[in-house]
Amino acid sequence: MPHRENRPRRRPSLSMPILRTSRAQHRAGNLTLGNLLAGLGERSFGWAIVVFSLVTMLPLPPGSSVITALPVLVTTLQMTFGFAHVRLPGPLARLRVDQNRLRRTLLRLRPVTRRLERRLRPRLPALFAPRHEPLLGLGLLVIAFTLFLPVPGSGWFPAISLFVVGVGLVERDGAVVVLGLVLGALSALLTAAIVISLAEGAEAIMG
Template structure:
């Protein structure tokens, strides 16, 4: 009973982001780099969480061609065995809209509520250095599916990366695995859509 109560009382996953973004906004220093640094910018987990959130912001169609680039960079670094995420200066200076960030986090509450109930440190072998590159490769492919301008496919890869990033932050191998599994489905879906589009284009040509 005490354990169940502790799970129910777990702080919201979005609380650190909301608090730090509000504080930095008041100070006039709210940028992607500063927020990441405040959250613990050397971890790949927070970088993936933040960059996937930026992708989920209400932006014009086709914006993933730009917003997915930091995710490709971060997961690519993870795949190549970098010790931590390295964010280029120009990208780190990107200013964030705190209201849009807040609305996006509130929109993700159905996802984060479920994660908050189950998150705990487990299956940490998945984060061993020998597995990190493989994990980075899979997440890179998910980020690539997000980057490609395929109709109706943007949200699913972004949410998959968000879940994977939360799992990395909390050292929860089960949640990370869930995010990776959802990401694999999104990669498959993107591939099928691309094949269908190519087949349709070929039929029109011939």
């Protein structure tokens, strides 16, 4: 009998869970944004944070973060209260998803996700214990709130930190989650500094 070399198992792709879930729901005829996130289960928070933080990084008119940050606030608030998965508001949850377009989009992202997959691995599992989830959600809620504030020049930083945390949640990489939280804390401090500077400038002008 030929000897089989013991090779390390290849890690699943970042996009594999969402592809499998969307394919199954497409066949069942119930592929909507709400069902897709619900079908991802405990990882729906990570996926939702990744998607919604990317939306806030799009080149949109000034002040748009007040609107684009709302789904992030809803997601992190639900995480704080211990929801099993993301529950989107009715109209957004019922939004139909084109499975073919979704698949093509994920395939276009493969050059980026491949680089991430080489570095991501499950670490610090205690961070993902159910008892820690509300505290983690609260930290993300604070970061999302800084993203929600219409402060000029500050939106990118909390959005990037939320994206990093979302990827860490999807891959159960606690080290990446901690990195994202540290970046988020720095972005909150930066936002506070900008707000204080603007307030002092306004006071000087009016004085």
